[in-house]
Amino acid sequence: METRKIPNVLTIAGVDPSGGAGVLADVKVISAVGCFATSVIAALTAQNTRAVTGIYPVSADFVHQQLKTLFDDVQIDAIKIGMLGDKEVMKTVAEFLQLQKAQRIVLDTVMVAKSGDRLMPDDAVEVFCQTLLPLAHVITPNIPEAEVLLGRKIETEDDLSVAARDLSAMTQGRAAVYMKGGHLDGSTCRDFFFDGQTMQVLESSRTYTKNTHGTGCSLSSAIAAYWAKLGDLNKAVFASKRYITQAIAQADMLNVGTGHGPIHHFGEVWAYGLT
Ligand code: PLP
Numbered sequence: 001m002e003t004r005k006i007p008n009v010l011t012i013a014g015v016d017p018s019g020g021a022g023v024l025a026d027v028k029v030i031s032a033v034g035c036f037a038t039s040v041i042a043a044l045t046a047q048n049t050r051a052v053t054g055i056y057p058v059s060a061d062f063v064h065q066q067l068k069t070l071f072d073d074v075q076i077d078a079i080k081i082g083m084l085g086d087k088e089v090m091k092t093v094a095e096f097l098q099l100q101k102a103q104r105i106v107l108d109t110v111m112v113a114k115s116g117d118r119l120m121p122d123d124a125v126e127v128f129c130q131t132l133l134p135l136a137h138v139i140t141p142n143i144p145e146a147e148v149l150l151g152r153k154i155e156t157e158d159d160l161s162v163a164a165r166d167l168s169a170m171t172q173g174r175a176a177v178y179m180k181g182g183h184l185d186g187s188t189c190r191d192f193f194f195d196g197q198t199m200q201v202l203e204s205s206r207t208y209t210k211n212t213h214g215t216g217c218s219l220s221s222a223i224a225a226y227w228a229k230l231g232d233l234n235k236a237v238f239a240s241k242r243y244i245t246q247a248i249a250q251a252d253m254l255n256v257g258t259g260h261g262p263i264h265h266f267g268e269v270w271a272y273g274l275t
Contacts, residue, residue: 007228008074009035011221012067012093013082013108014043014055014119020262021047021113021214026080026221028265033225033243038074040066042093043085045119049213049257052117060088067096078104078228080221081136083119087127094131104227107136107175108220109145114213114260129170136175138233139167140220143183157181157190164194178223178237182215189245193237202238204245211251211261218263219244243268 011026019025023039030037042063046054070076079102084090097105109128111120120128125148133139143154146163149170154163164179176195184190191202222243226236250267 007035007077007225008038009078009080009221009225009228010038010040010070010076011080011082011224012040012042012063012084013080013217014045014085015041016045016047016214018048018213018257018262020049020256020260021217022082025214025217025262025265026082029218029221029243030080030225032265032269033222033229033239035077035225035228038070038076040070042089043083045083047113048259049261050259051115052113052119055085055119057085058089060086060092063089064092064096067093071096071100076102078224079106080224081105081107081132082217082220083110084132086121087124090124090127090131094135097135102135103137104224105136106138106140106220106224106227107132108216109139109141109149110216111145111148133171134174136171138176138178138220138223138227139171140178140180140216140223141167142180142216146179157184157192160184160190161192161194161199164192164199168194168196176233178219180216180219182212191241195233200234200237202241204241207245207249207251209248209251210259211254211263212248213260213262215244215248215263218247218265 009030016022027037044056164177167177173196179192181190193200222240226239247263250264
């Protein structure tokens, strides 16, 4: 009998030394979900739970070398793309993944950190739309990011649902859209998932906590990892919503920094007594 192998999931993203967002968060999520995590570092940040104090780019050439060396040896079953830093890195990543005909690409439309600091330069938004959006199989915008991409305000749940359809149309229907509703008020958090044909609503009750740093990074990684593991995108988004909801619900168990702390990526895993 053939043994089913553990899938390999790649995160291409930036490093947040405080461990709540970026590559470190992605690796924790991918591991918690039960896949093997690999990473290509696209940018470094100096960051804590209160602010991003600096961004140090990685050259496009070296990002390419990391990708090429990894893909030469390792089969990648799903990819999460996060903060890429600058235009040149975006173009390089897009070109490489296109040549590889990479599958299961989940693109987090990272633009601004919870602290308010910019993670995507203004002049890179157009390149992002031209190079990475057409490549993605799923995009995961929050409300401020969807507002930038669509150039209009999103204020209600109806707006969220229309935004999910319109963003999918922006990719000629190629990408599914997981439109996050967490920025709206209310005791229920509703997200909208449009796969190009069907709209689904994913609901959870809201946990009132300031510790939500890295939720976007974590959700997109969870979708990539569950997709690789379950082989079905629809199942993956529901599993990911459940995963993020419990990680936020347990965030206050951690004691990391004085600003927006991280969510508890291993809350559920550790609860089963594995440590
Ligand atoms: N830092 C890095 C390296 C990131 O990739 C991201 C998000 O993708 C963030 C910070 C922002 O995280 P948050 O908006 O949750 O603070």
